[in-house]
Amino acid sequence: MNEIIIRKIIPFYKIHILLIQMSETAREIKEALLTLDREKLIQTTKTSLDKGENPQELLSAITAALREVGDKFESGEFFLVELVSAGEAAKTVISEYLKPVLKKIGSEGKHLGVIAIGTVAGDIHDIGKSIVASMLFTAGFEILDLGVDVTVEKFIETVKNGNVDVVAMSALLSTTLPMQRETIEALKKKDLRDKVKVIVGGSPVTEEWAKEIGADGFADNASEAVRLVKKILDISER
Numbered sequence: 134m135n136e137i138i139i140r141k142i143i144p145f146y147k148i149h150i151l152l153i154q155m156s157e158t159a160r161e162i163k164e165a166l167l168t169l170d171r172e173k174l175i176q177t178t179k180t181s182l183d184k185g186e187n188p189q190e191l192l193s194a195i196t197a198a199l200r201e202v203g204d205k206f207e208s209g210e211f212f213l214v215e216l217v218s219a220g221e222a223a224k225t226v227i228s229e230y231l232k233p234v235l236k237k238i239g240s241e242g243k244h245l246g247v248i249a250i251g252t253v254a255g256d257i258h259d260i261g262k263s264i265v266a267s268m269l270f271t272a273g274f275e276i277l278d279l280g281v282d283v284t285v286e287k288f289i290e291t292v293k294n295g296n297v298d299v300v301a302m303s304a305l306l307s308t309t310l311p312m313q314r315e316t317i318e319a320l321k322k323k324d325l326r327d328k329v330k331v332i333v334g335g336s337p338v339t340e341e342w343a344k345e346i347g348a349d350g351f352a353d354n355a356s357e358a359v360r361l362v363k364k365i366l367d368i369s370e371r
């Protein structure tokens with residue numbers, strides 16, 4: 134009897150310990166990014182991956198911390214140099230440590246569809262776009278990553294020439310947000326709109342904006358983006 138109770142308690146205890154570790158990691162990630170301590174960010178990431186913590190949770194912690202960096206920039210507490218330094222540190226950790234782990238978790242040879250993803254013209258923010266691309270890849274989609282500063286013409290050409298199921302556009306600046314609308318309008322003009330689904334994201338993007346410009350959906354983080362794509366492509370597995 135006691136043994137059964139202990140067996141039930143131990144996994145619960147382990148999960149509990151992992152959750153405590155995770156919030157401690159999130160706190161350290163935030164501290165490292167806000168003090169622009171690149172070494173600490175790398176060390177914290179490595180240690181937490183060694184402990185078996187979930188890379189997706191680490192990505193969420195980095196995202197939340199970067200949003201705080203953005204708030205400090207907006208309020209004048211941080212300057213461009215700090216914005217650049219935090220962005221570069223986050224990018225290094227994501228591409229060198231987190232992406233390889235996500236890749237290993239892998240998609241087990243699934244091929245759920247083709248996503249052409251890019252950050253719109255005039256915009257060079259690529260951290261969020263790349264996280265979304267990695268998570269979609271991990272979920273089993275083929276990714277055509279068009280990079281940053283992607284022109285309307287490039288999106289159109291990719292849809293015309295490729296077997297694209299979904300066009301995914303990221304925009305982080307209020308000045309580049311209209312490029313999402315322009316791309317959708319251009320797809321209509323070229324009679325390509327019915328050929329693909331279009332999803333949009335980025336920190337200034339909202340559900341209302343997505344509806345207004347005629348996108349098929351919006352997600353405000355990478356896990357939601359995976360759920361959204363599966364929903365609009367009618368893929369029933371979780």
Ligand code: B12
Pocket residue numbers: 195196199200201202203204206207213216217218219220221224255256257258259260261262264265301302303304305306307308332333334335336337351352353354355358
């Ligand atoms: C890091 C950063 C930079 C770095 C970017 C480095 C890089 N390689 O990407 C650098 C220093 C280059 C930079 C430059 C600039 N930046 Co900047 N930057 C940021 C910051 C702090 C973080 C962005 C980020 O990476 N966040 C982390 C990622 C993971 O989050 P995310 O991008 O939101 O992505 C998530 C979701 O939005 C969603 N998502 C994202 N894309 C997509 C796409 C799809 C299809 C879907 C479904 C979902 C989805 O999923 C992602 C994962 O969860 C933001 C602050 C903020 N609040 O966003 C400012 C911010 C975006 N920047 C800002 C500004 C003003 C600039 C500059 C104009 C500064 C200047 N004076 O030069 C330049 C513009 C350069 C250009 N032409 O693009 C402003 C924009 C204000 C506005 N509303 O227009 C912000 C909001 C800061 C602020 N609060 O003032 N920036």
